[in-house]
Amino acid sequence: MALFYYRFTLDVILGALVAAFLLFVVMYSYFSSQLSEYQNFIFYLSLPASNVGACRSIVTLCVAIERMVAAYVPIFFHNYRQHCPTVVILILAVIFGLTEDVVLYGFCNFHLNIPKNCAAFGCAINSCFLYYWTTHKSTIFALTFIFSLLLCIKLFIINNIMKTGGVELSRVNRLALIDAGMVCIFDFLPSFIANQFSTTRFFSFQNIGPYGAVAKLIGCAIEAFLVYRTMRKGKGSSTVENSKTIGRNSKKKINEIRVN
Template identity: 35%
Template sequence: MSSEFNYRAFSVTSVGFIASIFIVVLNIRLLWKFQNSLMKNKPEYHLFKIRFIVDICYSLTVSIYYFSLIVSYISPFILFQYKSLFIATLLSSNVVSTRFFLGALISIERLIAVFLPVKFHNNRQKISIFTFFIMLVLWGMLEDVMYFWVCNISPFEKTCSILGCTWNDCFLQYWTGNKLIIGLFTCMSSLILFVKLLSLKKAMNLNNDLSKTNYLCIGDACLTLIFDFSPFLVTLIFKTQLLSADIYGPYNATAKSLACFIDAVIAAIVLKIPSKINSIKSVNPRSGITSDRHGSSRTQF
């Protein structure tokens, strides 16, 4: 085994570790802003608040893995046993799965808000934020159920340095199908949302809060497509990894961390825009009368 210092793997891992630190700081700041503003009482922001918490959890768990790799690169004699890192890597995998599912939930909510705005406005507040928390926790636990009980994986039977090395065909099929279905749905629903918003742009002035949440949803979907789903599709189609983990380190995890970091920056910028209330206008195609949500009307020329 060569003792040559792996600059590429060290650089990739360091970027992931630094990004994780910034993710935690930025998302804590976003949560603090939520709790000290009127946004905390607005149900359209609930899923994004959960997203900030999930990103913090992912960054904390994956940073343990980053740190152990950085130490092992600097001092090759200090080798962390995979058993000691297994819990952290498994938890980070659970959080990634939860984050992926959360993206789909956000897309569904945004579609309902745009296509059925009245029903969304009247009924969204009836669903508690804790309902979504329970759904996401159960979804994350489902991965462990599949891993240990359904697919009956014994993670320490063979020597592995990454969690994916322990997977068998059963779990690989579950993970691949799960990611493919949810990823395609999230990307397609976000595309539909984007097209719908373009078509509605001239017909109505959306409430500022709805505009913000739609921007956050589309931005999150784009980052997921670029940093996570596209590499997964390439690997799935060509049956090969894009890069070697031995040479470039945990590039997949670093890509996810960069996506979460950019997501947090976008959220900080979008939510910094002052909220204002705009009337939502609807046009009657027969009479040519435009009415706003306050009940007033005027003739459209």
């Protein structure tokens, strides 16, 4: 569950950054002439959000891989999971998020020069980094979808054929599937559209604005609601199961006393 808590923390940070970015974009759209000298804030607010989003995508991918391995080879997972500490995964995810800045300034030779009608991160960066940005996001999200699909297949077999799924296992896997589903819908699709159709007029960032950021914020809100319901339902199921266990133990002790 530690990876989920890291993921939730990143969601809070990302949500705050995206909300600040969208607030400035809305203000800029209404007061563009007054805020023209502050247009660079579009880039300064969206780049940290992109870094956190990249870090978050790696954590999500690791969650999908972890759940898939735990479902298919549980003994191997139980014996060797401790050899890969969760904090190491988080550090690698943070490093991956910061590599965006290295690629942007070191390899793509970026110089900040935002077009006048630009109000999104996609049109504030150059074509070199846009290609890297959309490609690595699409790749990570596609891998997340593949591992999540494998997990779905295994869970279907466990729950409907073998009928051996426990409450805690179901709760953790359900969180992983919610996580992956939100990523595929609200992260992968906008990145795929940006990668394939950003040069067309309709899907250009200058025309419809930061649709990727809006999708992320909506996805975070929906996921927070679904996770809250899942955690609450899981606690209720655990309480009921514990009550049943206590009741069975009490009846057993009473019967033993009567026999004696």
